[in-house]
Amino acid sequence: MSAQVDYAQAGELKFGQVGIxxxxxxxxxxxxxxxxxxxxxxxxxxxxxxxxxxxxxxxxxxxxxxxxxxxxxxxxxxxxxxxxxxxxxxxxxxxxxxxxxxxxxxxxxxxxxxxxxAPPPAAAPAPARQPEPARAAEPPKPAAAPQGASPGLIQTAPVRSGQQVYAEQRDLTVLATVGAGAEVLADGSIHIYGALRGRALAGAQGNEGARIFCREFHAELVAVAGHYKVMEDIPADLRGKPVQVWLENGQLRLAALD
CATH class of the missing domain: 3.30.70.260 (ACT domain)
Known part of the structure; x- marks a missing residue:
């Protein structure tokens, strides 16, 4: 009687998104x-x-x-x-x-x-009415999505420590918390309706018009198109507040949302 051959693999190899x-x-x-x-x-x-x-x-x-x-x-x-x-x-x-x-x-x-x-992505059409000069320093407001546009990737469950969620060629909306040690990435913008305690990287493929919005800001790191700030670089008075992050003239800007 021949010996039974075990064809089970000792290791399973997979390829996926890795934050490096x-x-x-x-x-x-x-x-x-x-x-x-x-x-x-x-x-x-x-x-x-x-x-x-x-x-x-x-x-x-x-x-x-x-x-x-x-x-x-x-x-x-x-x-x-x-x-x-x-x-x-x-x-x-x-x-x-x-x-x-x-x-x-x-x-x-x-x-x-x-x-x-590559040429930069086309900018959204300018609004008919220009903002008042006194309000020019205010952070830009999120643009309304065109009718029929894709809502992007929607993450309903919390993103826990060690997990990563990546929205390729689209925006990412997180309806829960991004925990400490977790990472969310998007080639477009990132909208977080819970607390951001981990890392958020928008414009992952170089889109400088991408932005990050979150309801409760405790981020370990935020980045837009490769420009980043870590927790130690972020003003303490923004922690715990609704915050917007965007890129302006090559500098990463953060401001509380009213």
Whole structure:
């Protein structure tokens, strides 16, 4: 009698959305880059300490040498984060990743190409009546959705610690709480009708017109099109209040909603 063969797999492999920080190198100075990252870790250790980081050399005029790249990887590790991959760019980057023993992630390169090289999304039509000059400094109001427009992704259950919800190519509406350690992302805007205690990242593919709205603000991190603020950077008088987050002239703005 032949022995019974066990075809059950010992491990199940799945692919899904993973929140990984992307460090786009604009000046190849390993010491300065490591020091900047060390400051981030010191300011927000719960967010950045031992965080996975993808290195993107697409902003440089030439590919770093192996010694330069290895010095950067070592410096970032000493600063408290863990470089886990290179963002795909060229054949030279491919070769460099093999020399470093790190994988390539094409997703991050594609995001930057859309954000940097593609024309910006068309702005919504300007209202017929312009705001009064005295009110120009007020935060922008959310625009009404066109009739028949998609409501986007609606999350009715609470987003708990360790969970991630991603709305690809649309807005995200959360009707419950986003807990500490949870993460919500959207290529469009994010609307949270409960408390925001975790992380919210709008405009994930580079849409600078995206915004974040929440009813009760206790965020660990908020970001629009890659521009972010962590809890330590957020004014204490906004905590617990209804808040709007948007991008203006390359700066992330936060204001209480009336």
């Amino acid at each position: 920080a992307n460090l786009r190198v604009r000046t190849l100075d390993p010491a300065q880059l490591a020091e900047e990252m060390r400051e981030r870790v010191q300011r927000a250790p719960n967010l950045f300490a031992r965080a996975a980081v993808v290195l993107d050399f697409g902003g440089l005029s030439k590919t770093p040498s192996l010694d330069e790249a290895q010095a950067l990887v070592n410096g970032l590790r000493e600063a408290g984060v863990l470089p886990v991959a290179l963002a795909y760019g060229t054949k030279e980057i491919d070769a460099l990743s093999q020399q470093l023993g790190l994988p390539l992630l094409a997703k991050f390169r594609a995001q930057y190409e859309r954000a940097d090289d």
